[in-house]
Amino acid sequence: MGDKISLKVETRELHGKKVAKLREQGMTPAVVYGQDMEPLAVQADTSELRKVVIRAGMHTPVNLTGGKRRIAMIKSVDYDPTKRGSIRHVAFHAVNADEPVHAEVPIRLVGEGESAAERSGLIVLQALEKIEVKALPMDLPEALEVSILSLTIEGDRVTVADIVLPAGVEIVEHNDGHADEEDEEKQSILDLVVANVYEPSSLAAANDAAAGDAEDESEVKAETGDDTASAGAGEAADKKSE
Numbered sequence: 589m590g591d592k593i594s595l596k597v598e599t600r601e602l603h604g605k606k607v608a609k610l611r612e613q614g615m616t617p618a619v620v621y622g623q624d625m626e627p628l629a630v631q632a633d634t635s636e637l638r639k640v641v642i643r644a645g646m647h648t649p650v651n652l653t654g655g656k657r658r659i660a661m662i663k664s665v666d667y668d669p670t671k672r673g674s675i676r677h678v679a680f681h682a683v684n685a686d687e688p689v690h691a692e693v694p695i696r697l698v699g700e701g702e703s704a705a706e707r708s709g710l711i712v713l714q715a716l717e718k719i720e721v722k723a724l725p726m727d728l729p730e731a732l733e734v735s736i737l738s739l740t741i742e743g744d745r746v747t748v749a750d751i752v753l754p755a756g757v758e759i760v761e762h763n764d765g766h767a768d769e770e771d772e773e774k775q776s777i778l779d780l781v782v783a784n785v786y787e788p789s790s791l792a793a794a795n796d797a798a799a800g801d802a803e804d805e806s807e808v809k810a811e812t813g814d815d816t817a818s819a820g821a822g823e824a825a826d827k828k829s830e
Contacts, residue, residue: 592726595640596654597630616675620652620660622682638675641665647691649683649725658682659725661691683725690760691728692718695751695782699737705744705785712736716782719748720760727756734782744785749778 600617602610607617616634621627630652644650644662652658660680668674683689695716706712719732734751738744748759761777 592651593640593644593648594651594653595632595636597632597652598654600629600631602631603629611676616678618678618680620658620680620682622658622660623684625682632678634675637678638673641675641678647693647728648730649728650680652680652682659685661689661725685725687724688722689725689728690720690722692720693729694718694731696731696733697783698733698735703736703739705736705739705741709788710742711786711788712739712783713786714783716748716780719777719780720762721753721757722760723757727754729754729757732757736783739783739785742785742787746782747778748780748782750782 597618597620600607600610602617610617610631611634614634615631616637618630618632618637619627620630640650641662646662649659649661652660658680660682662678663681664679665675666677668676695714695718697712697714700706700712703712721728721732723729732751732753734746736746739746751759753759759777
């Protein structure tokens with residue numbers, strides 16, 4: 589992983605509606621919770637906290653300083669809906685440095701614009717943006733990288749199996765509930781497609797087809813509605829004539 593991210597926090601005395609005064613002073617309220625500890629109300633400098641949230645996201649550990657040092661992961665960020673980018677509150681989950689944690693990390697394509705496929709006019713689309721991994725807090729990567737330089741022709745792809753994992757990092761394989769079904773072909777998470785190669789014309793055709801299906805469906809509904817209305821009018825006319 590990259591450089592360590594640190595944030596100085598202080599014990600918070602103001603709670604409830606009184607935190608408005610805290611924000612006026614350039615501080616943002618937060619809470620730290622975790623196993624074998626009581627939730628701790630803290631506060632941090634607003635500008636510094638914003639930088640940490642942007643850098644760490646929810647997959648990079650943060651070293652909390654200023655009192656008892658803790659390693660924590662950001663679990664939730666409450667933004668002010670009336671002020672773009674303004675953070676109202678952050679929740680940190682304290683973790684142990686020697687115990688593995690699960691986190692979703694971004695997947696980064698290496699070699700975009702440089703593959704033989706792209707140089708020949710084909711399109712490489714990323715199908716999987718992030719994936720869950722397991723590692724010690726300080727071993728969590730900022731992102732997992734996979735090279736697309738080997739992609740050459742339409743239909744070529746890279747999968748999760750092509751990702752080179754850093755030491756101490758594992759991909760989390762979830763049980764889909766079908767483990768006992770012998771006849772069902774089991775798909776490993778390693779088989780998931782990260783990026784595919786498409787021919788621009790075939791991609792456009794697929795998009796047009798999808799759009800056409802949507803239009804056809806609306807037309808069918810409209811036609812059905814007209815038929816129903818016509819049938820209703822006909823019945824009414826028949827009854828009147830009777």
